[in-house]
Amino acid sequence: MTQISKYRVSQKVNDQISDIFFQTVANLTQKKQVLEFFSEFLTPTEKIMLSKRLAIGYLLARGYEYREISKVLKVSTATVGNFARLYKHGTSYRKIVDKILSKIKTKEMFLDFVEGFADIGAIGGAKSAGWFELRNEIRKKKQNIL
Secondary structure (H helix, E strand, O other): OOOOOOOOOOHHHHHHHHHHHHHHHHOOOOHHHHHHHHHHHOOHHHHHHHHHHHHHHHHHHOOOOHHHHHHHHOOOHHHHHHHHHHHHHOOHHHHHHHHHHHHHHHHHHHHHHHHHHHHHHHHHHHHHHHHHHHHHHHHHHHHHOO
């Protein structure tokens, strides 16, 4: 668990620094900027914590059971339950998770489509080695999709 200073700031200061933080994140427009910023800004523990929170929603949306998620991500079932409730009743979290899921499903559909062409091309006999390699590459990419 990340630690917070025992010295509290006023609500006004908290609002101001939160606004600066969120505006900074919103201004990051390229993936490289985001990666560099969070690599320097967050501790490894904080990055893992945030990644797990997002992954819980993704796995819930894919139909995984609480215990499976708990086991794979090494989080408690209570944590999974908290994020399941947020996914079910929240708005922003669900939108983000569904957007990720949609992009992954689109990528999977595209790879399935291309794989079909690779299968057709592989029928060609001795000169089909390129198609065979293409089909294998596509299958590897599909396995790498979470």
